[in-house]
Amino acid sequence: MISAENIEKSYGEVKALRGVSLEVKEGELFGLIGPDGAGKTSLIRILVTLLKPDKGSATVNQLDVVDDFRKLRKQIGYMPGRFSLYPDLSVEENMTFFATVFGTTIEENYHLVKDIYQQIEPFKERLAGRLSGGMKQKLALSCALIHAPKVLVLDEPTTGVDAVSRKEFWEMLKRLQKMGITILVSTPYMDEANLCDRVALIQDGNILTINTPERVTQNHESILWAVRSDNMYLCIRDLRKHPGVKTVFGFGEFLHITLRDNTISPTALEKYLKERCHTNIAINPIEPGIEDVFMDLMQKHDN
Amino acid sequence: MENENTVIRVRDLVKKFGQFVADDHLSFDVYKGEIFGFLGANGAGKTTAIRMLCGLLEPTSGELTVAGLDGFKQREAIKRRIGYMSQKFSLYEDLTVNENIRLFAGIYGIPTHIRKEKTEELLEKLELGSARKKLVRDLPLGWKQKLAFSLAIIHDPSIVFLDEPSGGVDPVTRRRFWDLIYEAAHEGITVFVTTHYMDEAEYCHRVAIMSAGKIVALDTPKALKKEWDATSMDGVFLKLARSNE
Amino acid sequence: MKQLRGFIRKEFHHIFRDSRTMLILFGIPIIQLLLFGYVITTEIKDARIAILDKSHDEVTREITHKLLSSGYFRLDAMLDNEGQIDNIFRQGNIKEVVVFEQNFGKKLERDGKADVQVITDASDPNTAQLLSNYTNAIVQDYLQKKFVNYKIPLEIKPQVRMLFNESLMGAFTYVPGTMALILILISAMMTSITIVREKEMGTMEILLVSPLKSHHIIIGKVAPYLILSILNALIIIGMGYLIFGVPVRGSFILLMFVVIVYILLALSLGILISTISDSQVKAMFVSVMILMLPTILLSGFIYPIDNMPVALQVFSNIMPARWFIEAVKAVMLKGVGTGYIWKQILIMTGMTILFLGISVKKFKLRLE
Numbered sequence: 001m002i003s004a005e006n007i008e009k010s011y012g013e014v015k016a017l018r019g020v021s022l023e024v025k026e027g028e029l030f031g032l033i034g035p036d037g038a039g040k041t042s043l044i045r046i047l048v049t050l051l052k053p054d055k056g057s058a059t060v061n062q063l064d065v066v067d068d069f070r071k072l073r074k075q076i077g078y079m080p081g082r083f084s085l086y087p088d089l090s091v092e093e094n095m096t097f098f099a100t101v102f103g104t105t106i107e108e109n110y111h112l113v114k115d116i117y118q119q120i121e122p123f124k125e126r127l128a129g130r131l132s133g134g135m136k137q138k139l140a141l142s143c144a145l146i147h148a149p150k151v152l153v154l155d156e157p158t159t160g161v162d163a164v165s166r167k168e169f170w171e172m173l174k175r176l177q178k179m180g181i182t183i184l185v186s187t188p189y190m191d192e193a194n195l196c197d198r199v200a201l202i203q204d205g206n207i208l209t210i211n212t213p214e215r216v217t218q219n220h221e222s223i224l225w226a227v228r229s230d231n232m233y234l235c236i237r238d239l240r241k242h243p244g245v246k247t248v249f250g251f252g253e254f255l256h257i258t259l260r261d262n263t264i265s266p267t268a269l270e271k272y273l274k275e276r277c278h279t280n281i282a283i284n285p286i287e288p289g290i291e292d293v294f295m296d297l298m299q300k301h302d303n
Numbered sequence: 304m305e306n307e308n309t310v311i312r313v314r315d316l317v318k319k320f321g322q323f324v325a326d327d328h329l330s331f332d333v334y335k336g337e338i339f340g341f342l343g344a345n346g347a348g349k350t351t352a353i354r355m356l357c358g359l360l361e362p363t364s365g366e367l368t369v370a371g372l373d374g375f376k377q378r379e380a381i382k383r384r385i386g387y388m389s390q391k392f393s394l395y396e397d398l399t400v401n402e403n404i405r406l407f408a409g410i411y412g413i414p415t416h417i418r419k420e421k422t423e424e425l426l427e428k429l430e431l432g433s434a435r436k437k438l439v440r441d442l443p444l445g446w447k448q449k450l451a452f453s454l455a456i457i458h459d460p461s462i463v464f465l466d467e468p469s470g471g472v473d474p475v476t477r478r479r480f481w482d483l484i485y486e487a488a489h490e491g492i493t494v495f496v497t498t499h500y501m502d503e504a505e506y507c508h509r510v511a512i513m514s515a516g517k518i519v520a521l522d523t524p525k526a527l528k529k530e531w532d533a534t535s536m537d538g539v540f541l542k543l544a545r546s547n548e
Numbered sequence: 549m550k551q552l553r554g555f556i557r558k559e560f561h562h563i564f565r566d567s568r569t570m571l572i573l574f575g576i577p578i579i580q581l582l583l584f585g586y587v588i589t590t591e592i593k594d595a596r597i598a599i600l601d602k603s604h605d606e607v608t609r610e611i612t613h614k615l616l617s618s619g620y621f622r623l624d625a626m627l628d629n630e631g632q633i634d635n636i637f638r639q640g641n642i643k644e645v646v647v648f649e650q651n652f653g654k655k656l657e658r659d660g661k662a663d664v665q666v667i668t669d670a671s672d673p674n675t676a677q678l679l680s681n682y683t684n685a686i687v688q689d690y691l692q693k694k695f696v697n698y699k700i701p702l703e704i705k706p707q708v709r710m711l712f713n714e715s716l717m718g719a720f721t722y723v724p725g726t727m728a729l730i731l732i733l734i735s736a737m738m739t740s741i742t743i744v745r746e747k748e749m750g751t752m753e754i755l756l757v758s759p760l761k762s763h764h765i766i767i768g769k770v771a772p773y774l775i776l777s778i779l780n781a782l783i784i785i786g787m788g789y790l791i792f793g794v795p796v797r798g799s800f801i802l803l804m805f806v807v808i809v810y811i812l813l814a815l816s817l818g819i820l821i822s823t824i825s826d827s828q829v830k831a832m833f834v835s836v837m838i839l840m841l842p843t844i845l846l847s848g849f850i851y852p853i854d855n856m857p858v859a860l861q862v863f864s865n866i867m868p869a870r871w872f873i874e875a876v877k878a879v880m881l882k883g884v885g886t887g888y889i890w891k892q893i894l895i896m897t898g899m900t901i902l903f904l905g906i907s908v909k910k911f912k913l914r915l916e
Contacts, residue, residue, distance in 0.1 A: 086561075087749075103759065
């Protein structure tokens with residue numbers, strides 16, 4: 001459904017994309033995951049015909065994003081990163097406006113947005129600028145869907161939104177996917193990767209890996225250990241001093257560490273920590289998460 | 304639980320705007336060297352609470368002591384004893400790294416003779432020596448973040464307030480940033496963090512969760528997760544939010 | 549077409565819901581005109597004048613009497629010689645000096661022609677203009693009644709001298725000038741701001757991704773301001789007529805045609821500004837710096853073009869308002885027809901086409 005090949009894009013000196021390729025299949029919920037400045041927005045804007053790539057090519061629904069941009073624009077639903085509705089128009093006026101712009105009416109495609117729009121319909125007289133964050137998002141999504149697009153592209157829809165609204169939002173995306181809409185969504189939250197069918201991890205204009213979330217974590221090479229003790233700060237410092245320890249990163253109440261070619265056993269490490277007056281030490285192997293993989297791939301790429 | 308290590312003491316703190324109660328009888332203590340997380344959805348009353356703690360807003364009623372100073376009468380003095388860093392970093396983008404350091408050192412009244420020494424120390428710690436003449440706007444996000452944090456504590460405050468400090472940066476940069484926070488806490492600076500990124504909450508020693516102007520939960524992340532039978536703080540937050548509906 | 553209508557409806561929502569926009573649209577024109585109205589005194593009562601009568605005959609005495617009994621003037625001093633005129637003006641008490649030449653009555657009867665000199669203090673130009681007009685009218689009125697049966701038409705030639713501000717700006721130029729300023733403010737600044745606001749808010753991204761063509765967006769943005777600007781022009785012309793008595797001597801349709809040509813020119817400038825600005829602040833700054841200030845200073849609105857240094861005179865040729873003011877003055881005050889202002893209309897049309905051409909080229913279908 002979406003296909004990008006070797007896309008490069010620079011803004012003056014800054015390279016935003018350094019040869020990005022990806023395929024999104026029809027009906028898929030595809031996640032583009034990476035931190036701010038990784039190139040997510042640039043890639044998305046190229047795919048929705050808002051930017052021209054410097055090099056490479058891309059098609060959406062077999063239409064070229066540069067040559068066939070007019071045809072393509074009718075088939076894409078796009079929700080930009082910022083709240084992009086008119087705050088001085090009411091909920092209903094926003095909906096009507098976007099419906100008219102796409103040459104349709106609210107009634108015509110009501111079945112598509114019904115689920116979402118019903119939740120904000122009680123406030124349809126209210127100005128969009130006065131809605132809460134979660135409701136604004138629902139309105140923005142309704143507006144992006146009003147012309148029954150085949151592909152829905154969302155740029156960081158969950159950034160800056162509280163956990164409850166985020167969860168609801170992903171549930172809405174899942175339902176849309178069931179209606180047959182192909183969805184490409186970008187996010188800086190690693191934990192949202194598990195909600196996608198497949199993900200691309202992107203950093204510094206490069207795609208680090210593309211796979212299903214399960215495969216991404218399975219492909220992690222080194223064994224990961226979760227360590228904790230009473231004084232985490234000193235624990236980090238002491239672990240970093242140890243020559244057998246490769247990486248140490250804080251992960252909430254634990255530290256995630258990898259060891260250099262398994263030169264040191266966990267028991268030896270525990271002893272090492274004990275000698276440095278750490279108390280309540282626990283060292284256990286754990287399954288890596290997307291974030292562990294991301295950091296690992298990122299550092300490999302840098303080297 | 305009260306002792307000489309209490310840096311922030313809040314009892315029945317209320318802030319009203321007209322009829323609207325933004326903060327409804329908040330009570331909690333924050334201790335020296337603690338990393339205290341303050342969570343809640345937008346509009347839960349976090350911002351109002353933080354502004355009172357920073358001396359920017361006078362409370363309506365209750366008791367408030369920050370760094371031994373009264374939150375009603377000594378608000379000016381409080382402002383000098385705390386550090387503050389917001390999401391927007393409060394750095395001057397059109398000044399160089401050096402100029403920013405000099406500026407903040409001046410604002411916080413660091414004596415001139417140790418200013419130079421302090422600058423060098425800071426540049427070395429942040430590994431920013433080579434970038435000292437660069438404009439801040441040309442720095443990568445992660446570096447800005449570290450610089451902003453270091454400048455917020457350049458005057459060795461008792462407490463530093465971090466308002467949603469690390470959204471959107473890559474995981475490695477984020478960890479490096481938290482390393483700095485841990486270090487500051489280890490040196491005895493109390494760190495008060497507001498965020499609505501639940502994963503950030505996991506790094507805190509204790510967290511308070513606000514909802515509709517009230518504190519609905521306050522404990523260590525571990526205890527909260529146990530209490531609410533969740534694997535992550537995200538789960539705790541979701542269950543709390545549901546139970547309040 | 550339906551898309552366009554929807555777009556225009558949305559624009560009107562934006563305009564009517566923003567009190568600041570409404571204030572700029574309708575408050576400023578009215579306030580500005582009233583401000584000028586306050587400066588322009590239309591009522592003259594008991595203005596203090598001095599008279600230098602070198603003739604002292606029956607005619608001059610009767611004219612003097614007429615002037616003083618009109619209620620408009622009050623005699624401050626009878627002068628003996630011209631040397632006193634300068635002095636008495638400098639004291640600042642009097643507004644006007646009327647000088648009758650020697651043998652005024654005799655000349656009038658013999659040659660049918662006599663000179664009266666009206667000297668006014670033009671540091672307050674509007675009052676000065678009015679005083680000389682009143683004086684003139686009273687003298688003419690006297691002549692008509694007194695010599696009603698006389699064979700040859702008599703003529704008294706008033707020679708008006710405006711002291712301190714020789715190149716007097718008449719009260720009537722304010723209305724065309726205000727109109728030039730207001731229309732460029734509303735049309736150019738407001739359109740550029742409203743287009744740039746969509747860029748700033750991110751809504752432009754969605755509009756671009758939609759099937760809307762760029763001319764839809766531009767027409768949709770501009771049409772409401774075209775309508776509102778025409779409304780504004782009508783308000784200004786109406787107020788000028790009702791409050792300040794500024795007439796429309798020529799064809800009203802021709803006047804409105806000139807107004808619309810100028811509005812379209814201003815709108816095209818607004819679009820052009822919007823294509824080169826990425827923030828509302830910048831659009832505002834550009835509008836004020838390159839439109840408002842030069843319009844006020846260089847269009848002949850406040851400072852007569854003839855008095856400018858040559859370089860600025862040349863520069864004023866590229867000021868849209870200059871051509872507009874010339875054309876409007878010609879139609880409103882002189883009552884001329886199309887034949888006299890085709891040049892101005894042609895220049896404005898040319899400018900519009902040029903600006904639109906550049907805008908269409910620069911208006912991006914993508915973000916960059």
